[in-house]
Every structure is written in structure tokens, then in C-alpha cells.
Amino acid sequence: MSQPELPIPTVSERCQQVLDAVSGVVVGKRGALELVLAGILAGGHVLLEDLPGLGKTLTARTFAQALGVEFRRIQFTPDLLPADVTGSSLYDQRTHDFTFRRGPVFTNLLLADEINRTPPKTQAALLEAMQERQVSVEGETHLLPTPFHVLATANPIEYEGTYPLPEAQLDRFLLRVSFGYPESEEEFDVLRRRMSRRQEEARVAPVVDPATLVAMQRSLEDVAVEDSIGRYVVEVVRATRSDQRVLVGASPRGSLALLLLARAKAVLDGRDFVVPEDVKDVVVPALAHRITLRPEMWLQRIDPAQVVAEALATVPAPASAALPTYTG
Template sequence: MELSEVGRLARSVLDRVETVVVGKREALETVLTGILAGGHVLLEDFPGLAKTLTARSFAQTLGLDFRRLQFTPDLLPADVTGSFLYNQRSGEFDFRPGPIFTDLLLADEINRTPPKTQSALLEAMQERQVSVEGVTHPLTTPFHVLATANPVEYEGTYPLPEAQLDRFLLRVSFGYPTPEQEWQVLSKRMARRQEEAVLDPVVDAETLVSMQKALEDVAVDDSVGRYMVELTAATRKHPQVQMGASPRGSLALLLTSRARAVLQGRDYVIPEDVKHMAGPALAHRISLRPEVWLRKVEPSAVVAELCAQVHAPASAQLPSYSTR
């Protein structure tokens, strides 16, 4: 598939989702960027800000099989991955797949369940497979996890460990709408005369996979690639950071910057793409020192500071990209 066609389809998907999720174009672009890059996205924000609606809308518009799993304190790993059940008729144990066997899984309130159940997603998110009682079961392609987390009401929650957070390609927040945007939400609800919004698909699962494969043709100049590495490495040297981003962070910058370039109508990455994706791709991968955390300094502010400090290469010309 040509990159121009990928960009056209992606913008059509955004336009259709935006008919339901009003006034959040930039956040929706970031979520779609993560999906096009083949990764998983963590939606972290206050209740009632369209996190679940966003996941369902993207599943409908992308033509993906969708399942929603509500994470609760009593949820077991087998409730996520599936388990073997005894078949009295055949006298054997049959595997019954769990809700993780889908194209797009909404892990709703993932921080409401204990770490043992959270870890059931680790192998699936990284290896695209599930191991149950020593038997490995491959997942479908495409496979994406959109997880929601509530940053308030910490009582009864289990914060995601760093290893789990690192599996998410991006972390996205929506924020409160403006009064005009909130009025548009009410107007659209009255116009459709029903609670649930149903969107027609723009593409299907097979087309989405083709779009994802086409991103490999996006050019990344050596200078821009080294800029990604320097930006990620700078998180490990910042005085306010206790643990910086791993090389998986620079890989996230590469994948998401290529997807954003296509959304912007280009077949090459510029430093501005890297800067735009640095916050969603790196902020959740760093841990601040305790004394800094007590002063309520946000990791995203540290990443923004590093984007201003680390020298970016010139981007006035097309990249001299070459494969070696």
C-alpha cells in the first residue's frame, strides 16, 4: 500500500471517530498513531472523559473484533487468557480461549486488578501469544490492547509496575473539554436519539495490517535517528530522574514518529515528529526521585524540558536516507 493511501485512510478514520469523540483531535491522533505503529496504548485520565468510547469507536471504524474486559480485584489470570476445561463427552481437557483472543481488547480500569492478573497481559502484549499450562496459543493479527486507568481514587487500586508500563507504546490523556465542546457532545447525543453511537467501518483488519506494514517505507535520516537516541539517553542523566527510559523508549519514538509522519502527509520523519511523540512515548517510562515526586513534578514536564535542551538536527531538507 502506498504511504499516501495510508495517510488518507488514517485521516478518514480520525474524521469518523471525531464525530463521536468531540474536540479531542490531537489525543485521537496519538491513539491512532500507536495503533498504526503496532503497539498498545494506555488511556489515563479522570472518569467520564470518553476513554472507553474512544476504544470502542476505533474498533468499529477500523473494522476490528472488539472485546471489553472490566478489571476488578477478584479477576483471575485465567479470566483474561482462558483455561482448560474438562470435556465429559470426549474425556479430555479442551482449551476455552479468554477475551484476550480478539483484535482489540479494552482493558478497562487495569489498575483495579492485582499484579498477578495484570501480568497475564505481559506475554500477550510483547510476544503476541498466550501460554496456558505449558501450551502456547498465538493471538490474532492485528492485536492491540487499549487500557484505561484512573489517576485518582488510589484506594483499592494496584499501580502498574514499570515492566507493565514499558509494554505500552504510548500513554495518552484527554483532559476536560471546553464548554463549547461539551455542548457539542450534548447536541450529538440529542441528534442520534440513543445512548450508544455506532460507526461504520472505514477499513478492515486486513487493510489495517497492510497500513502497518507500509510504515516500514517511511524514511528516517541517520541524524534524526541519533536524535531519538540522544533524547532517550538524556532521560537517564536528568538530575530529577531516578530511572530513565530504556532502549525500548527510543524504539517507541522511531515507530510512532514514522506513523505521525504519514498522518501529516510525509514519507519521511522530521525532528518535530520526534518532539511531538516524546511525551506520550517516554513520560511513562521514567521514574522521578521521591523528593521531586513530592513536589508534584510531572514526568511529562521533564520530557518537555529535555526536548528543549537536546539539540535537534536541521530539518529543512529531505532526508538522505540509505539502508545499510
């Protein structure tokens, strides 16, 4: 039995309840948490890239609890094999046949912890799961459950012994989010809450369930995007390709990611239409990890986020109220 259609105001209210529950554990990062939820709402995968100890793993686990979905974690290490992620066929002596034993990727929310510490072969095993929502083992295809999302963490330091994600896999992440250090009062609030609950682990009650989450994701199709906004998205992405500091600009997949995230941002704000501000709010997380700078730019400490922000500034925001032609 399919979940009934949810109106946009209801979806927005549920999203705020999820954010309130997660914010009760992850302190002072409301903006970053909104981006993570927008990525999940848009049906994508999220890369959490930041320094150790800033709450990346805690964020993934708490979102799984608030969304009421099954959660599993894989600690990526240099000796991790593809079968450790996808599963493998084992010989059953009772039936004298091989049976497939599912790996941890068969879940709703998968935390790929320190994904850049595993070899490319294992990263590639996760790539099919992220893109196709399925895994292939010994010629057989196994579908993953719905919903399925990957929240991967990566450290921007300690590159020795790591395997940087190839551009093809980075492009599969709908957005990249960083938390940054908390303010002084926020950091004290972390200590105060830890002393108050008198235990290490913090748990939150489920706000929704998997079926409701899928219905919330389907509601994004009701968010209107007028032609001027669509062309604005395209021009912003094209501006990253024409920048002289960029070796490879964002692909059309980046345009789709920007569109989907703008839709999700509109829903979080309780609207059934996208405005230019929605695009501006998500453009850096959606595109910064999709561009490759020229080698000499790294020596000048040019940040891809800075390049995307400057590309956005060169494109005038639309002001028309034209109806979207795709509805015709």
C-alpha cells in the same frame, strides 16, 4: 492471500477517514485521537490515563468500529483471575479430554478497563499477551490473532484498593494519552449530538478491515529516517537519564517507541520521511510514563511530562539532509 502493499498517500487518506469517523463520536479531541491512531498504526498498545467520564472507553469502542476489527472489553476488578483473561482448559465429558476455551484476550482490539484495579498476577497474564502476542496455559502456547492491540484505561485518582502498574508493564505501552476536560462549546456539542441521535449508543461504519489495517501498519517500513533524526531520538532519550530529578530514565525500548511513533506521525501527515517535528509531537506521550522520578520530586509536584519536555529542549534539533545508512 496477503494484502497488497499500500502507498503512503493512500494510508494517510485512510487514517484521516478513520479519524473523521471517530471524531464524529468523540468530540473535540482530535490531537489525542491522532496519538491513539499513531500507536495502533505503529503496532503498539496504548494507555489511556485520565479522569472518569472523559471518553476513554468510548474512544476504544469507536476505534474498533471504524477499523472494522473484533472488539472485546475486560472490566478489571480485584477478584479477576488470569484464566478470566487468557482462558482455561475445561473437561469435555463427550470426548473425555480437556479442551482449551479461549478467553477475551483472543481478539483484535482489547479494552482493559481500569487495568490498575486487578492484582499483579492478572496484570502479568496480560503482559505476555502484549509483548509476545501469545498466551501460555498449562504448558501450551496459543497465538493471538493479527492485528492485536490493547487499549488500557487507568484513573489517576482513587488509588485506594488499586495495584499500580509495575515499570515493566508500563514500558510495554507504546504511549500514554490523556484527554483532559473539553472546552465549553465542545461539551455542549456532546449534549447536542446526544439529543440529535435519540439513543445512548453511537455507532460508526467501518472504514477499513483487519487485513487493510495490517497492510497500513506494514507501510510504516517505507518511511525513511535519516541518521540525524535517529541520533536526535537517541540523544533525547539519553537526556532523560542524565536529569538529576530522574531515578530511572527511559530505556532503549523508549527509543524504539519514539522512532515508531515518529514514523506513524509522518504517515498521518502524508509524508514518507520523518522530520524533527514528528519526534517533538510524540516525545511526551512516548516517554513520560517510562521514567521514574526520585521520591522527593513527587513532594514538589514535578510532572514526568515536564521533565521530558525540558530534556527535549536541551537537545538541538538536526538540520542535515544525510541519507540513512541503514538502507545500505
